[in-house]
Amino acid sequence: MTVVVAAAGNPPPPEAIAAAVEALRGGDVIGIPTDTVYGLAADPWHSGAADRLFLIKGRPRSVELPLLVTGAEQALTLATAVPDCARRLMARFWPGALTIVVPRRRDVDADLGEEDETIGLRCPNHPVPLALCQALGPIAVTSANRHGSPPATHAQDVAEGLPGVTLVLDAGVCDGASSTVVDSTGEVPKLLRAGSIEWEQIQAVVDRR
Numbered sequence: 001m002t003v004v005v006a007a008a009g010n011p012p013p014p015e016a017i018a019a020a021v022e023a024l025r026g027g028d029v030i031g032i033p034t035d036t037v038y039g040l041a042a043d044p045w046h047s048g049a050a051d052r053l054f055l056i057k058g059r060p061r062s063v064e065l066p067l068l069v070t071g072a073e074q075a076l077t078l079a080t081a082v083p084d085c086a087r088r089l090m091a092r093f094w095p096g097a098l099t100i101v102v103p104r105r106r107d108v109d110a111d112l113g114e115e116d117e118t119i120g121l122r123c124p125n126h127p128v129p130l131a132l133c134q135a136l137g138p139i140a141v142t143s144a145n146r147h148g149s150p151p152a153t154h155a156q157d158v159a160e161g162l163p164g165v166t167l168v169l170d171a172g173v174c175d176g177a178s179s180t181v182v183d184s185t186g187e188v189p190k191l192l193r194a195g196s197i198e199w200e201q202i203q204a205v206v207d208r209r
Contacts, residue, residue, distance in 0.1 A: 002159040007169035010127040031158035031168035035125040036176040037151040038144040044110035056164040059147040064113035065140040066120035070133045075121045086184035094123035097179040097196040
C-alpha cells in the first residue's frame with residue numbers, strides 16, 4: 001500500500017521530508033513533487049534501488065537516470081572536466097528546469113543505468129526535492145509515469161498508477177513543462193530534448209563570454 005504524505009509548503013513539513021529520507025535510505029522508490037511534474041525518486045547509491053525504479057517505470061536501463069542536486073557546488077562533486085559553458089548555464093538557469101549532461105567522475109559509483117561516461121544533473125526550483133537533496137545528497141529522479149506515457153501531475157495518480165512506489169509526497173498539482181536537456185560535455189552545447197527553457201535562451205548564455 002502506498003502512503004501519501006502532505007508535503008506542501010516552503011519549507012515543506014519536516015515530518016514529510018523525514019519519512020521520504022527514511023524510505024530512500026531503505027532502498028524504496030518514492031513519488032515526489034518537482035517544479036515540472038511528479039517524479040519517481042531513488043537513492044542510486046543503495047544497492048537495488050535503481051533497479052526497482054527502472055522496473056516500476058518500465059524504463060530500459062539504456063536510458064540513463066538523471067540526478068537532482070542542491071546546486072552547482074553539489075553538482076561539481078559528481079562531474080569532471082566541466083566546460084565553462086556548463087558552469088554558466090548552471091549559474092543562469094539553476095534552480096530551474098534545465099538538465100545539464102556533463103562528464104561523470106570515474107569514482108561516482110551511483111547506479112544510473114548502463115552509461116557511466118556522462119551524468120545528467122539538475123537543480124530543481126521546488127522546496128521538496130531540494131530538502132531531500134540537502135538531507136540525503138543527490139537523488140535519481142525521473143518523471144512519474146510508465147515509460148512512454150504522460151507524466152503524473154497529481155500525487156494520487158502516482159499512488160494509484162505505479163505499483164511498487166511505497167510513499168508519495170503530496171504538494172498539490174505539478175504540471176510544468178518538462179526540463180530542457182542539454183549535452184554540455186564539450187564547449188559547444190547540444191540540445192538533447194526541448195523543454196520549458198528555450199534553446200535561444202541557452203544559446204544567449206553560452207555566447208556571452
